[in-house]
Amino acid sequence: MSTNDQRLEYLRQVAAPNEIPVPSPYKKPQLQHAAGAPKKRGFRRHKNARQLVSEELRRINAALEASVVGEPPNERKKLRVRVSHFSVDAPPSIRPTKRYCDITGLAANYKSPTNNLRYYNAEIYQMVVKPMAPGVDQEYLKLRGANFVLK
Structure with a gap:
């Protein structure tokens, strides 16, 4: 006997006590075919x-x-109610709204406490937001729809 045959024989001896008989409490009989092979479940299709x-x-x-x-x-x-793609209402999103810089349009990480302008980083704040004239900040806020009008 060659060494490969000896290895195979040893593996068969080790694996033999590990086999579970078909009428086992761990295997459901309704999922077994008559031949003993497991029954394939049909794949689940999502509806469009x-x-x-x-x-x-x-x-x-x-x-x-x-x-x-x-x-x-x-x-x-x-x-009768007519349901279509346009009449189906979705609830409001639970994700927070994305905030963008009023100057550059990048993702805003900060907000100015004096004029509520959103800005990307400290460089934009030092160069643009801090020296901004009082009326100009309201124009930026008006673009976003967050301006306030004093009467």
């Missing part, structure tokens, strides 16, 4: 937006029809 909207339309219409059984048929047609 059109399918979700059409299912929601069917659910809403079924609920409306169940609630107005005693009304005439022409009244039922008026109550």
Whole structure:
């Protein structure tokens, strides 16, 4: 016997006590084929937006029809809700809004305490924001829609 055959024989001897018989409490019999091979599960398909909207339309219409059984048929047609891509409302985002520098348009890391302008770094603050005239900062804030008008 060669050394490779001896190694294979040793591995078979070691692996033999580790095998679990088919009617095991760890293996579900409904997932086993008759031949003993595990049954393949069909892959799970995610539904696209059109399918979700059409299912929601069917659910809403079924609920409306169940609630107005005693009304005439022409009244039922008026109550049908038309669901489309434009009528589906989403809740507001829970992620924080992104803040951008009012001067450069880069991601704003800081905010000036005197005039509420957002700026990218200390260099922009020293060169642009700090020496800014009083009316100019309101023009920058007006571009962002955050200006305040004193009356």
